[in-house]
Amino acid sequence: MNAIPPFDADLLRRYDGPGPRYTSYPTAPQFSSAFGESDFREAAKLSNGDPIPRRLSLYVHVPFCFSPCFYCGCNRVITRDHSRADVYLTRLVREVAMVAPLFDRDRDVVQLHLGGGTPNFLNASQLGEMMESLSRHFHFSSSPKRDFSIELDPRCVGSSDIEALAFLGFNRASLGVQDFDPVVQAAVNRIQSVEETLAVIDACRKHGFRSVNVDLIYGLPAQTAAGFGRTLDTVIAARPDRLAVYSYAHLPQLFRPQKQIDASQLPDPEAKLGLLQLAIEKLSLAGYRYIGMDHFALPDDELSLAQEHDGLHRNFMGYTTHADCDLIGLGVSAISHIGDSYSQNPRDLPAWEAAIDNGRLPVWRGMMLWADDVLRADLIQQLMCRSEIDIAALEARHGIHFATYFEEDLQRLQSLAADGLVTIEATRIRATARGRLLLRIIAACFDRYLHQPRSEPARFSKMI
Template identity: 55%
Template sequence: MTHANTLHANTLHASTPHADTLFRPDLLDKYSANGPRYTSYPTAVQFTESFDPAHYRRAAAQGSGDLSLYFHIPFCDTVCFYCGCNKVATKNRAHARPYLDRLKRELALQAELFDTTRPVSQLHWGGGTPTFLSHDEMAELMEATREHFNLLPDDKAEYSIEIDPREASPRTIRLLRELGFNRLSLGVQDFDPRVQHAINRIQPREMTETMLAAARDAGFKSVSVDLIYGLPHQSVESFSRTLDAIVELAPDRLSVFGYAHMPSLFKMQRQIDEAALPSPAARLAILERVIRTLTAAGYVYIGMDHFALPNDELALAQKAGTLHRNFQGYSTRADCDLIGFGVSSIGKVGDVYAQNARDLPAYAEAIDSGRLAIARGVRLSADDRLRRDIIAQVMCRSELHFDALEAAHGIDFASTFADELARLAPMERDGLVAIDADAIRVLPAGRMLVRNVAMLFDRYLGQSTLERFSRTI
């Protein structure tokens, strides 16, 4: 461990549970189930095509406060077999031009609905591979965004982008910083060559090192790395080597996702040899090594699959109780209205969720006709708003105070949620949560199972919907 990481670890002991209390294999095995990640409530499963976009327009006109913008760039030069994202695999870069032109038209359409003096304090480009766009096209998209919306200076906002190290160069990184991006997320997944071959993602460690060094040289304030456990041919020993390499590189944040093998939903996953996937026991052992390695190296466990160094904004937000969750995962920003741009992107404006068409032809037809590309969505009921509040507090603060909810929603918690409290009783007996007359608190042993706690307050869950979600562990 480096001297810097030793200092991080020493700082951490007072505020972060020990790995032995976070990782309880008996409980993780007992409670492992399919369930939502709760980047929204209701989840996208509840979005309907009968949704009236007029609800979105009214919510946009009535909103106030900061805005968050999300741009989905779906193109990938090559396909990673594990991927479940909305993507278009092509080596033809000419596809970017018509898509960019439509994004610019969509910017104009959306800007007509909002008070564009509202500050944009958060922006994210995801995909796909956003850097599929050329340097000039990326600059063009950011310029168009600034023309239509009030982007705050980058020292007062969070502007992030997902990067595939195979599809970028140090020059790309410098350009992104010049355009205002200040957070970078790098996909890695695993450094082991055998695993990389099995998932069709050949990415030597040197590529990642080069991008990390370029990001630091360019002045990015936070760099995140994505890893995946549960991939074919992984073992505790092989993934430990990847973890050791990542600790040495010391990114500011880490997301370590559990691979969700769902070939019936994601056709490309059929290219993965199921016989090569780690067994449930091996997968749990890998997760244990993740927890022990990263907490020993000084990373704060944020929740679910997120880790951050103690001085990163994500860890500071968790400590201050201001952590938030949106469609990109855990966030440091307040609950902004989110505008989604591009194919399949989701917006959240007031009490409305709205998703664009999920295939390129339908998205193109809407934009070319001068219409919003919204294809489905949901307008929240009073019960939805209440349960969204509960689930957000459980996921982000690991505690739920009844008096604040009762004041905000005009309810008596104990009577309104008598059934949910009864179903929490086994979790309380197992030491996952503590319940008293005033609050529910997620204990250290329950933090990795926080999705399971949140699921008890989800009134939409049923066996048919559960099958559409990944495992909680």
């Protein structure tokens, strides 16, 4: 299952289009403002009451960036005023102090991820203050297998910063690269040298980081096969443990920075597919395994091993090895997944600040899952992580007859089976080698919200 999937340009072209990436099910557009602070507290209480409470995963969002990257669709604030980090951190510490007591102290934190924005906008002292607050209010696991990761902008981090991060307990790093081609970098306003990037990778290894991930993007303005090929060769030579190769989606109506991009410089669909094919071929020859969606890893990386042993999980942080955790999101826009609930903090900074200042949990929207949601989330999680659906296991866990319950979904799946993307058997549905690059298309066949208005049919019952 870990082999790099074959590239079929015709199929990819036919199924190219917008759609969910299924870092959750239901996806975030289904969240409602009717879900509020009291619902979050109830979800936390219920999760504590499980016979064996799940361990905890923390996500902390740091929104600040020193300069805008025009391709970016993340929730971030552009500023060079470093004092804003202190103000943000003060409120973040207050949020931690409000949220942590809702969860029993004996629930170990086995995963921590800092995302953004640019988390290393916070200096070593500020990061130390944040980690002290988190470790004081939550119980950090002492296991050597715990994952404490941070996203880094190589343009504003040095070897001494990496040493400080290691001292604070971080053992994984993710570096944004996108493309080393100077013409592409100028077009997206991200000038970043090969030398400074490789220096950060070397520093991570020197100071004992267990894993380094590199992010690339294909489909950027002025991008060519020759230039992107050189970027791939440079990155592969550095041998990061993991890579994410994302498709650029040009949506200037949604993301204002993208209005700075000259759309006439974007590669056409054929050229963009060629860039993806190039990435797949080069990574395959270099020995990387395809994990799913846009993610690749070396055979001995923990993602690869987790996939082999059915321990892979997909959530808002992407693919992870910690499937048995409740996820607590902290900071502006952060998303939590507690028991059978999702919740999200306000996406705009003033609203998040106002909630903290008024002593309220900053819950903007969310949802409690229905039995149907839980069932479909289980199915889609299997598909995204294992490239197959174990029909018998789903029937046993959820008390359904699969063929009857999913009659309409299976009808939608027939055209994909005819195109050779899936095989449908009595006991399992499996993505073919050709279908693994289109897992989200297969999963969409089982997404109730894509195919009918939101409702509460009689056969659905709430999970509370």
